[in-house]
Amino acid sequence: MMFALLLLAATGCTENIIVLDPKGPIAAQQRDLMVFSTILCSIVIVPVLIMTAVIIWRYRDKKGRAAKYTPNWEHSTKLEVTWWSIPIAIILTLGIVTAKATYALEPSKPLASDRETLVVQVTSLDWKWLFQYPEQGIATINELKIPEDVPIRFEITADSPMNSFWIPQLGGQMYAMSGMAMKLHLQADERGTYWGSGANFTGKDFAKMVFDVEATTQEEFDEWVRHVKAASPALTMDGYEQLVKPAASEAKTFSSFPEGLFEMTVTKYASSHHHGLSAKEQQPAEGNRSKGHHH
The missing domain is CATH 2.60.40.420 (Cupredoxins -  blue copper proteins)
Incomplete structure (x- = not known):
């Protein structure tokens, strides 16, 4: 689902999604924040969905299954580092960007312009x-x-x-x-x-x-x-x-x-x-x- 939304946004099929068609500076910044957050989260979500499908297919129960059987396996330092470090980096990046955007888009903050409000x-x-x-x-x-x-x-x-x-x-x-x-x-x-x-x-x-x-x-x-x-x-x-x-x-x-x-x-x-x-x-x-x- 996430991948489909990204594909629609990338191909310009957003005619009826008006929040992705901004006509002002505030809406444009909010759109950019939504797109950035979606792409950042998809770095985890898309591979997980793909791996889930691959694992279900590869380790399904069938005769002549070639997958290695390791019932006593319980730890891998490389895997632990991988699946903890990537989400942590994403959350930190998302938190910093969101915090900056929150202050920049504070609704009571006047807009910079040479025209009178x-x-x-x-x-x-x-x-x-x-x-x-x-x-x-x-x-x-x-x-x-x-x-x-x-x-x-x-x-x-x-x-x-x-x-x-x-x-x-x-x-x-x-x-x-x-x-x-x-x-x-x-x-x-x-x-x-x-x-x-x-x-x-x-x-x-x-x-x-x-x-x-x-x-x-x-x-x-x-x-x-x-x-x-x-x-x-x-x-x-x-x-x-x-x-x-x-x-x-x-x-x-x-x-x-x-x-x-x-x-x-x-x-x-x-x-x-x-x-x-x-x-x-x-x-x-x-x-x-x-x-x-x-x-």
Whole structure:
């Protein structure tokens, strides 16, 4: 099985395995780590599987069997050194590489870029995703649009049972939990539409918590923001209370949202845990305060 997966990866037959088709720097590093770990482990697994088949065939019970019969054999220093030293070397190598990758891919670590980071606040609801753009003053349901080559800082929480926010082609998943504000930095290196979803069971319609992530040019993104602000209704507190109720939803856009809605969602569960967010980042965005998005 492992050999078959390696063969598929080597021959490029990964069209439907989106985690092996990264479109961002974080996903690319995670893909490389998975491939490296798989190849490293196969150094032990593949020979063991081959030897198992050979031993079963050679030492099968049959008339005229030519295999040497040595019932009193019990030790070989060469074999002991071989089958202990190779796995130990592999485990040490895998441990060092994984430890370095863990620190390098720490999700709250900002991405190096000469472009300004875009903040998107993500709230998991039953059974839908609310995306708020505090700097642009707009919000969406199950629709996420970002500019290409721009670092995105996702601030993630939940006003529902715990879920997991995941865009496989851009990076690994991050849990959305009530009373907590998690941080995840991702980036799309090229234009395209990528699949996103909730990756944690949260009830009857959890399978409908999917959304498209559209990476566009900066100009197209700015035009989309202007269109949303001009043509979409405002999200009021009454409207938000309706969104919180358990129900699936189609994609929607809102020209504004209540000031400090994300922070209110995090703090209303009386939790002091704000993983990855500083006290300053927990405050309502300046753009929201200056534009008066309180309805």
